[in-house]
Amino acid sequence: MALSALFFSTRPRHWTKNLVVFAGLGFSGTAFHATSLGRASLLFLFFILASSSVYLFNDVLDRERDRHHPQKRYRPIASGRLAVSTALQFAALFAVLAVAGAFVLCLQVGLAVLAYLVLQFAYSTRLKHVVILDIFCIGAGFMIRVLAGVLVVNVALSPWLVACSVQLALFLALCKRRAEAVKLNDGDSMSRPTLEDYAGPGLDVMISIMASSTLVTYTLYTLLPANLLSSGALQQSSKAGSPGMVWTVPVVFYGVLRYLYLVYQRQRGERPEKLVTSDRPLFFAALLYITITSLVLYSPWTQN
Secondary structure (H helix, E strand, O other), X not given: OOHHHHHHHOOHHHHHHXXXXXXHHXXXXXXXXXXXXXXXXXXXXXXXXXXXXXXXXXXXXXXXXHXXXXXXXXXXXHHXXXXXXXXXXXXXXXXHHHHHHHHHHOXXXXXXXXXXXXXXXXXXHOHHHOOOHHHHXXXXXXXXXXXXXXXXXXXXXXXXXXXXXXXXXXXXHHHHHHHHHHHHHOOOOOOOOXXXXXXXXXXXXXXXXXXXXXXXXXXXXXXXXXXXXXXXXXXXXXXXXXXXXXXXXXXXXXXXXXXHHHHHOOOOOOOHHHHHHHOHHHHHHHHHXXXXXXXXXXXXXXXX
């Protein structure tokens, strides 16, 4: 077995999706707390193992269809470079390591990783073939990772953080489905049958709804107070409502509109994890957002 084939099958370029586990850490203002940063980093590693397990399992299930796809036929499992039995063994190993490691961190985090795996395996076997529900499974996957990231650093949960994460995930997933549906219209007969249900103007309406709701929710998130009243005492939940965070709103609006431009005018969006880094204006918008957020939340001159 070639280790390179196994590594490629874990889809390392998709590991960046697991960075959402750091959302709770960053927005709670505890990014420089060594213990919290270490626990969040371990959780990031466990979700890499969990998602890698899912990708291996998914490629095993889709190997016959992938063999007839012009690009996917080169995947290690579809091409025969990685044996099915080996892929399943490592999928099981990665899943066990991810769940066991998460339970070591704490019970709730372990349950979150286990729930993520159950959801993703259900998605791979059946739910990805159910229109609309497949999109919500993607959103739920991001929600679980955000929740786990909050639990692992032991800060109070901001429901607006969850809402923003889920809505953004739904928006990106719908844009991805549109790009795939366009390719289907261009004669790609090897695509998933569910994509036929997304073809048409209805998908554009869904994208518009999610784009609008994401922007509204994020704007409200930046205007919320930094603390929540819980169990009779103030608990730190999120510093997104700190003075100055509202200046990130124009950057977020630009990012969403730029993304829509790339999806509709440039026919891109099939690989959101690549688009953010390959499009220079979108990349610099992300850097500007990180810079402003860091200054507002962590600069000593902006602290209350």
